[in-house]
Amino acid sequence: MTTDNSNSSSTEFSDPIDAVRPDDLRLEKFLPYRLSVLSNRVSNAIADAYSARFDLTIPAWRVMAILGRFPNLSAADLVEQTAMDKVAISRAVSILIKNDYITRSEDLADRRRQVLNLSQLGRDVYDRIVPLAQQYENDLMGSLSAEERGQLDSIIEKLMTRAQDWANRGLID
Amino acid sequence: MTTDNSNSSSTEFSDPIDAVRPDDLRLEKFLPYRLSVLSNRVSNAIADAYSARFDLTIPAWRVMAILGRFPNLSAADLVEQTAMDKVAISRAVSILIKNDYITRSEDLADRRRQVLNLSQLGRDVYDRIVPLAQQYENDLMGSLSAEERGQLDSIIEKLMTRAQDWANRGLID
């Protein structure tokens, strides 16, 4: 990751013409906006699909998805893995326990921690949702060429890193 | 600033059971999930930036962004342009009017319609936010090569179309 233009402070002079009169913002080409619209469309469609079949919210499904792959995590581990909020995890977990989709057991070594796992029922549901999720993804990806899929992967990685920098270092000013 | 728990603790997660169950969902590679994380990180960072400076929510800012480019729109026109919800527009508009950022005048030809425009104050704010927004976008885009920027543009277009199809045709099943 290069650190060149990390902080374009006001000590730099920009092209006077740009500075005098800002161009109008073309929202329909503005990346943050497009990302938001795209992400919402995709997430909502998929959420509809599995909330109709199983009784799962998006955060709840995410928790299951992680636990399906990484057993024996605590809520804090889930926060780390998913970048979701602590409270969202707590609520998702409590719903999932109520539905008997996951189990919670005390960690005797540290009695604040609670170790989470898919229950048998949860595993069954998981096994049925995964193909569904993959079908959606395949369908989405199917609109791209193999080459584009590779490009997208690396582009997302780069954008993610940059956005992450914002959060860590504070905002641009 | 949005919390992004960068807890690089040395906690070791148990091995992914990937080897045992090759069909598990790899959430961290799952496009809908990645899009959502990316979009949230980007939007939150930017929203923080301008809500700190001006008193604007994301929907309110979007309304201003559109009105800055296309004067004399009604709320319904805004719905069409932004793909935002009717109610969200109505609320954003009422906040913006309260702040004197936009004006509302009756359309005498159709007395249900109300024609919206940036006020002088709103125009001033707009002119100050646009460069800020562009700075964020430039910074994001700066992490990509010119080639990648072109690729991203066309990829987003394709994905958007596909996701749109889902909404129109009903879900995959």
Added chain:
DNA sequence: TAGCAGTGGTTACAATTGAAACCAATTTTA
């Protein structure tokens, strides 16, 4: 021109979300 379906926009209410306060267990420090 009365009746009725559609449109523009707001309101009301319920569900979701986030921030901050909080409790309990653990670790640190002096």
Added chain:
DNA sequence: TAAAATTGGTTTCAATTGTAACCACTGCTA
């Protein structure tokens, strides 16, 4: 070894959001 600080997790409350009902107006139809 007793505070003090930290960590894991939940609860509370307020703000945001989505859905549905709603009012006012228009325009079509008969």
